[in-house]
Amino acid sequence: MPIAEFDLIAKYFTRPAKNLSTRLGVGDDCALLAVPQGYELAITTDTMVENVHFFAGADAESLGHKLLAINLSDLASMGAKPIAVTLALTLPDTNEAWLAAFAKGLLSLAAHYQVDLIGGDTTRGPLTLTLQALGLIPTGKALKRSTAQPGDYIFMTGNLGDAGLGLKIAQGYLCAQPTAAEQRFNKPYPQIDAGLALVGAANACIDLSDGLAGDLGHILAQSQVGACLDWQALPLSAAVQAYIEETGDWAMPLTAGDDYELCFTASPGQAAALTASNAFACTKIGIIESALGLRLNKAGHIQPITVTGFEHFS
Numbered sequence: 001m002p003i004a005e006f007d008l009i010a011k012y013f014t015r016p017a018k019n020l021s022t023r024l025g026v027g028d029d030c031a032l033l034a035v036p037q038g039y040e041l042a043i044t045t046d047t048m049v050e051n052v053h054f055f056a057g058a059d060a061e062s063l064g065h066k067l068l069a070i071n072l073s074d075l076a077s078m079g080a081k082p083i084a085v086t087l088a089l090t091l092p093d094t095n096e097a098w099l100a101a102f103a104k105g106l107l108s109l110a111a112h113y114q115v116d117l118i119g120g121d122t123t124r125g126p127l128t129l130t131l132q133a134l135g136l137i138p139t140g141k142a143l144k145r146s147t148a149q150p151g152d153y154i155f156m157t158g159n160l161g162d163a164g165l166g167l168k169i170a171q172g173y174l175c176a177q178p179t180a181a182e183q184r185f186n187k188p189y190p191q192i193d194a195g196l197a198l199v200g201a202a203n204a205c206i207d208l209s210d211g212l213a214g215d216l217g218h219i220l221a222q223s224q225v226g227a228c229l230d231w232q233a234l235p236l237s238a239a240v241q242a243y244i245e246e247t248g249d250w251a252m253p254l255t256a257g258d259d260y261e262l263c264f265t266a267s268p269g270q271a272a273a274l275t276a277s278n279a280f281a282c283t284k285i286g287i288i289e290s291a292l293g294l295r296l297n298k299a300g301h302i303q304p305i306t307v308t309g310f311e312h313f314s
């Protein structure tokens, strides 16, 4: 007999609260959260739809991990500390092996950050995974997209394009060393610690979910500035460099999504303080300019970047 809705919620998605902010978790009509004085609540939602965001038959544990990771990444990019999440699950059936693996992936990453699953909704339909994440940020301190300044340096954490390569591999590209790229695509890790370290130490920030060109483009549009990226400086793994040499597809790391690294801008003074503090590793990849548009400096030749990231309705 298939497991009933409330038994499913109790068995797979109800755990004792760990976060001090949680006043009431799963089981009532609403959950209750305490917001400490001097803090604002940061709220974000992301959905993953089968055959749009992941392949049918994708590993359930990785899906649970990734659903949480991509939402925590949004909190990281604002400099918020995650406290709780809600989960809206639409399932074609109640496959308990799938549910156990999905819950394991989600709840182990949640436990790592002391994030509580405080509620949600469970319905039948085409496999659709939606999570809402809530975090705390000292009042007025959130890192926004709209506050980059001409003269800021542009930085990013981690490497660019590994997840994009992971997707190419899943689509059939033969890579000599696929493992790291596949991992980056299937199981990204949110840059929570970097986000927290950037509060008060950077001017603008975004997480790289849809590709650097498009995501940095959001900072440029909202801040009403332009930028020039330095091709030579982009942090590309050996596997991504080999992919580019083999295929000639040098735009892939600029346009592929799913890296979930942070891209931020900092004044030269802020940048010097960040480098001195050694809080986390990052790479300087370009500069914010007052002339609008996004440009790429490739061996001294400056060209406009016209490619963008993923967009659902175009």
Ligand code: ADP
Pocket (backbone or CB within 6 Å): 009, 013, 014, 025, 026, 027, 028, 029, 030, 087, 088, 089, 117, 118, 119, 120, 121, 122
């Ligand atoms: P209601 O009908 O009042 O909206 P539900 O019957 O949908 O409540 O859910 C019962 C309880 O279980 C609620 O506290 C809800 O937040 C929680 N819940 C439902 N689905 C999930 C889920 N997938 N993960 C975590 N909590 C859930």
Ligand code: MG
Pocket (backbone or CB within 6 Å): 120, 121, 122
């Ligand atoms: Mg409901």
